[in-house]
Amino acid sequence: MIRNETVKLPLAPGGPATERPISIAIVAMGGQGGGVLTGWIVKLAEDAGWVAQSTSVPGVAQRTGATIYYVEMMQASGGRSPILAQMPTPGDVDVVIASEFIEAGRSILRGIVTPERTTLIASSHRSLAIGEKSAPGKGIADSGAVTDAIGITAKRSIIFDMNALAAKHGSVISSAMFGALAAAEILPFPIEAYHAVIRGDGKGVTASIAVFDAAFARANNNAENVTPLPDPVPTKQVRSPSAPMQPRVAALVERLQASIPLKAQPMARAGLAKVLDYQDLDYGVEYLTTLEAIHRIDVELKGESKGFALTLNAAKYIANAMTYDDVIRVADLKTRSARRQRIGDEIGLRPDQLFETTEYMHPRMEEMVGLVPVRLGEWLMRHERVYAWLDRRISKGRRVRTYSPGWFLMLYTLAGMRRMRRASLRHATETAHRHDWLKLVADLTPSNYALGVELVKCQRLIKGYSDTHARGVSKFGRVTDEIKLLAHREDAADWARRLRETAIRDGEGGDLEGLIKTIRSFA
C-alpha cells in the first residue's frame, strides 16, 4: 500500500451523516441464486427499518455468464433517506459474496476486495468455464492463484464449499451464502431476523433454514482462515473390498518389487493392475517384461540421478498403450457388476426406484475389422466392395438397452471375446505400434536422456475412439517424425515437449503444422 502519507491527514467525521452505507456485492453466474440472495438481504435490512437499495444487470448474463448484484443499506436520518450508489466502487465494498471460487477471483480483479474494508465470503467449489472444459487436455484454471490473491486482498475471508453443503441439505447455495453472511456479523441484525426473511419466502423453508444454520455454524468455525479446498476434488474410485491376492498375481507383484526401483513402483503397480484388468495374467507378464527392458536402459544411462524418469514414464505409458480402447474393452466396462452400483449412486437412486440405461454406440466397420483375426481382417481390407457392403450394415447409431437380457448378453459376449483379442488385427496393429515406439525410445535415449523421456510421453497423444483415435495416431506419427529429424540437437527434448503439447491442442488453439514449419526452417 504505497500512498503519500502527507495527504493522509486524519479527517474527523462531521457527524453520523457522513457515514457511508454498508455495501455488499454479490458476484455470481446468471441463474445461480444471486438474485434470490440479493432479495433476502434487502428484505433483511428493510425489516429492520433500514433503507436498502439493490441493483443488478441481468441482461444476457442471466444465461450462465458472470454477473454482479449490488446492495447498499443505511438508516434514514431525520426523515431524509440516504442517497445510495448504483454500483460498487473499487476500494469501498464491505462484503463481497462469491457463489463460485473463480468468481471470487474475478471480484478481486474488479478491485472490490481490499484489505482495509472487505470481508470476502466465497464458496470454494468450482463451476468450470467453457474454455476450461473444452480445452483438449488440461485446461482447468489454477484455483491456488485465487487463494493467494485472497490472502493479500481480503480483510477477512469465509470460504468453504457452500454448494456441497447446500446439496447435502437438499437446498440451494443462496441459503448457504446467507448463513455465511450472518456469521460474518457485519450487518447489525440478529440471526432471528435472517430466519424470518427465509420463512417469509414461503418456498422450501425447512431445507433453506437447515442449510442456513449449517453454513452459519461452518462459517463460525473457520471465519478467520481461508480453507484451502479449491481444487476440484479427485473422485475416489470405488473399489470392492480387497480379497486375498491370487498366488500368481502375488508372484508378479514380487517380481515388480524386485526389478523396478522404489520410485517407479506405485506407477508400475497401477500399470500392472490396469493391464491385468484389461486382459489376463500373461499380459501382465508381458507388461512387466517390456518395462524391465526399458528400465535396463535407464540403469545403463545412470537414470537414478534423474529419478528414473524414463522408467517412471514408461510404467505409465506402456500400460496405457497396452490397454488400447477397443470394442471388447467398452463392452467389458459396460457389463461389470460395479458399474450399475456406481450409476445408481451418481443419479441418487432411491430404494423405491428402478433404472435402466441406454448406451449411445456408433460402431463402424473399422472397429469390427479390428476384432477379427489378422488374416481375415487383412482380407477384408483388401476387398473394398465387401468391406463397403458390411460397413453399410454395421455403421449406424445404435441405442443399446444395457440391462435388458438380450442386449446384455450381446455386450457380455463381446466382452468375452477378450480371449481372442491377441489374435485380432487391432492387437497386431497396436503391438507393432508399441514395438516401433519403444524401439525408437531405445535408439534415441542413450544420446539424449531427456529426449527419451519426452518421446515416451508422446504416447499420450493416442487415445479415444474412431476418428479421435485415428487423429491421435496421425499426430503421434507427425510428432515422432519431427523428433527423429531434430534428435541430434542439444535442445531436442525441449522441442519434443513443445511438439507434443502443441499436438494435443492442435486445431483448438494449437497449430502443429505451423510449429513443424518453424522447426524445419532451422533444423
Add this chain to the structure above:
Amino acid sequence: MAERSFAKEVEHLRLGEGEVFKGEAILAITKGLLQAGVSYVGGYQGSPISHLMDVLSDAQDILGELGVNFQSSANEATAAAMLSASVMYPLRGAVAWKSTVGTNVASDALANLASGGVTGGAMVIIGEDYGEGSSIMQERTHAFAMKSQMWLLDPRPDHAQIVDFIEKGFELSEASNTPVMLEVRVRTCHMHGSFVCKDNVRPAYTLDDALNTPRRDLGRIVLPPAAYEHEQEKIRHRLPAAINFIRENKLNEFFGPDEGKVGIILQGGMYNNVIRALQYLGLSDAYGNTKVPLYVLNVTYPLIDSEIEAFSRNKDAVLMVEEGQPEYLEQALNTVLRRCNVAARIHGKDVLPMGGDYSVEALLGGFEAFFETNDPRALGNRPPRPDARPVLALAPVEHLKSVVPARPPGLCTGCPERPIFAAMKMVQEELGEHHVSADIGCHLFSILPPFNLGNTTMGFGLGAASASAFSRSTGKRSIAVMGDGGFWHNGLTSGIGNAVYNKHDGVFLIVDNFYSSATGGQDILSSRAPNKTRKTNNPIGKAVRGIGATWVREVDRTYDVGKMKRVLTEALTTKEKGPKIIIASSECMLNKQRRVRPLEARAVKNGVRVIKQRFGVDEDVCTGDHACIRLSGCPSLSVKHLDDPLRDDPVAAIDNSCVGCGNCGEVSEAAVLCPSFYRADIIHNPSWWDKFKAKSALAFIGFLQARRDRRRVVLEAVA
C-alpha cells in the same frame, strides 16, 4: 407463458392511496402508468423493460377493470404506431422498449408522431441499455429525442421521483402537444426501492369514446403543406410551451448552496453516483446535503436556457456530467452560455471519460481533476478516497489476471438450440466453412465458444436479410439463422419474403423454440401453448409457405442431431434453386422445465409411474479428449479429475442439473465420438411389471457377472 409468473407483482398494481410499494423500479413504472390514467399500453420486450411487459401480461384482470388496453406489440414500430391513438383523442398512452435498438425500429413511426403532434399524453418508456451488462451496441437515445423533437425525461433514480415523472411527463406531453420519452437505465430498471402509491385512475375519456365519435384534422397528417407547418409549430409553439411547463413545474432541481465558485450540471440519472463521488471528496454527506451547487436535469431535452444561465452566472466553472457520447449536452451548454455571454468555464468530457458507465470511480477521477483546476480549496485536506489501484498492482493479483477465465453467457442446460449448432458444426467439418449470418436471440450465443459459428449480426429479425448480398451463390451457400422471435418481429417479410422474391439460393434456418426466449419467454404468434387473451398456434411453416417458399423442411425435434445434419446437408447441396428454409422446432428448455417440473413432482408424489431421464458418463470409458464438450458447451457437462496416476487429462462428467435432453448421446453418436455416454431412465413409482422385469433381468445379469468376476485376475492398483 413468460419465464416466471408475476402473480405476486401483479398484486402490487392494486395498491391504493398511501400504501407503500416495494420492488423493482420497472414495476414501479408499471404502477405509475396506471396511476396516471393510461388508456392503452404497448411495447416490445427486452432487457431491461421485459418485466413491465410480463407483469402487464399477467395483469389482464386489473387492466380490464381500469379499461386499459394492453398489447404485446409485434415490434417496436408497431408499438410506436400505437401511440397514434393519442394524436386526435385525449387518450393517454404509453409504450416501452429496449433502446437504442427498439428506438431504431420505431423511429419511422416516432418521427411521424412527433411531426403531427399529440392531443393526449404519449409516452415512450426507454430502457436505456447502455454500459456494463448491456447486450447491444453502445449508443444514446438522446439523438432520437433531438432529431424528432420529443422531450427526454431522465429522472433521478428514485422510485417516487420516477413515478412522479410519469404523471408529469403526460402533463408535459399534453401541454406541449409533443410525445415524451422517459429514459431509465439498466441498473435503475432493476433497482429495488419503494414509493408511496396513489389510487389507480380509470381514464375519463375511453377508447370506446374515441371509436364512437372519430375526429379528423388534415393538419395533423404528415403531408405537405402540413409537414412544413409542423416544423414551424415545433419551433414556435411546442418548444416554448414545453419550456414553460418544465420551468413552472420545477421539473429540474437545484441542490446545495445557491452560490459557489463552481457548480455541477448533471443528468438526473447520474444523481446517486454523483452524490457518492462528492461524498468521497468530503463535499456531501450520504443524504445528499452537498456543499457544491448541483443543477439536476431531470429533463435532458429540451434544455432550459434561463435555468442554465442563472445557475452558471457568477461561477468560475461548471462541470457537465453526461453519460455516453457524443456530448450533446456539453455542446448545447456551450451554445447557451456563449449566447448569454456568461463567462463560466465549461468542463465535461475533458475530465470525464468520453464513453462507458459513469460509475462512482469514473466520476471521482473527473471531479478530482475538475476541482483541482477550478476550486482546489474545496478539496480541503484531501482525505484518502477509496482506491483499489495499489491492490490491483500487487503481484499475486496481477498474476490472477492470466488465471481467471472468461465466462461468456451460453445456452442453458438442455437448450434445444445446442443440437442445431452441434449439427451445423459437424456439417461444416464435412462440407467446409460457410458464411453464417446470425441474428439476435439466444441463438446468437452460437458465435461464442464452443460453437464459434456466425459471421455477422445486423439486428433483430435481420439474420435472413443480412445474407441478401449473397443471394446468387454459385459455390458455397450462405446460411442465415433467425429465431422465432425475430421471425415474427419482421423476419418473415424482411428476410424470408425478400429471399423468395429475389430468388435467394441460400439456406435459412429458423430456430423455433415456442417463445420469445431471450427476452424472458413471452408468447408469440407461433407459441404452442393456448393463451386466453391472444391467438397462438400459428405455425411458422404455414407462414413461410404462404409467402411463397417451396423448399421447406421442418425438424420437429432438434435433439435428433442425425436428422438435423441430414437436413442441413441436403439444404446446402440440393440442386433446387430458391431459398432453402429449415424450421427447427423444440421447446425452450427453461420454459419447459418451469412448466413440466411441478407437474412431474406432483405426479411422483401421488404415486404415478413417472420416468425421468438424465445422462451420465462412464468415467473409465471416457478418455478425456473433450471433443463432446466442443460440440456442446452444456452447463451440466463438465470435467473432473480422476484419482488415477495413469490418467493425464480430466474426464467428462455430468452433474445433477442434467435434464436428460439427449444432446450428449445424440452428438456422440452422430459425430462418432465415443461410447462413454449413457442415458439413465429412472422409474419413479415402478409398476409390478417393471419390478418383475427388473428383478428377473438382474438375476440373469447377476449370474453372468458373477461368472466373469470369478475368472478375472484382480490386483489393487494401490498397494
